[in-house]
Amino acid sequence: MPQLSLHTPIGDMAIAEADGAIVALDWGWGRDQDQTTLLRRAQAQLEAYFDGDLQSFDLPLAPAGTAYRRAVWQALMEVPYGAVRSYRDIAATVGGSARSVGQANSRNPIPLIIPCHRVVAKAHLGGYSGGEGLATKRWLLALENPERSLL
Template identity: 50%
Template sequence: MNAAYLNTPVGTLTLIEQDDAITELLWDKRQEGLCTALLQEGLDQLGAYFEGRLDRFDLPLAPAGTDFQQQVYTQMSAIPKGETRTYGDIATALGVPAQPVGQACGSNPIPVIIPCHRVVGTGHLGGFSGAGGVETKVKLLQGEGAYSLLI
């Protein structure tokens, strides 16, 4: 396993690469393995995102998850920077109840890059599984200019 980390406004984030794809983003510092060209590109893109210079990540991703979770990850990845969708919006698109969508969002192994922070409840922010919980979700949405749309 190869890993590389970056200090960001929401804490230290570590990217994990396996088999030439990003498989995880962790909310702490891990110093295992080699910083490959792909990991360096991921760090560069994360840095550009937090500086407001990147609207869409372009990295090979291989998040672990069930077929349903993969469908939710695809829906989340399609949400443009600066916009949000509700759990209900994604549920409607997939033809399922909203609760499993929320659970799939919480299982996202590559947050920020697969933007689960852009999924909110109807009339509330919903949860966030990253370090710092909802406060981190708010910071991410504020950084994208999306939080003011919710209040």
Template identity: 45%
Template sequence: MEKIFFYDTPVGKLIIGEENGSITRVSWTQLPASYLQEETELILKCKQQLEEYFAGKRKSFDLPLAPKGTEFQQKVWSALQEIPYGEVRCYQDIAVAVDHPKGCQAVGGANGKNPIAILIPCHRVIGKNGKLVGYAGGMENKKFLLELENVHLRK
């Protein structure tokens, strides 16, 4: 059974979930069907790494991740993790990276279903025209995360 805990962050209240020794969720509102509210050692470690990220002291995460999704979603989420801190890619870049060059819409769908926000940086995906588009955590949070990374990239 997934264990979860809630934390207040600069981007609102986040749910951090763990199951079988891996982080399974960092989300705003997606509660699992069944869960146990418990602050585990791994959830605390994730919280600490997120605090370091928000403070500009961490540019990557060192946590075991186990997002639940289809094979295609897993490929997309893996490609998202290759986007360097402070950089962005468009949906087509990700589609090409997962050998599905005409699958921009499918990539967008997988991006929107990412259960581990921030750690799997779906906020780093923007429209081909350079505009910010869609984000499960809200556009204001997407903008905040990109600006945060941009500011700390130069330090």
């Protein structure tokens, strides 16, 4: 599976593609480095996002997961840049519970591009399994909306 790594403000990340679509974005430096057109495009969009110049990704995505998880991830894609939604809000859209939405978020294979960091608990930030955990989630939310109180 072709992959390309990049340095970001929240740590090294590796983008992977399969069959012409992005299938993963992982923390850490990938073993292989492939310069495919799609991976270079994804890298450029991620760099623009971190520079504050991109609010919406335009990449073909193919996250592997159950039908429910894919429905949750699709709902996450509809949360606007700089906004947040609660786990309960997402559950009201796709069904299930706040807990099942949290489980789907924790299994998101393409974080940032599928913005699971924009989902928070009712009274606090909730969790975050990427990077340095909640510190990474706070950083991403502040990047997108510097004036927001980070709970």
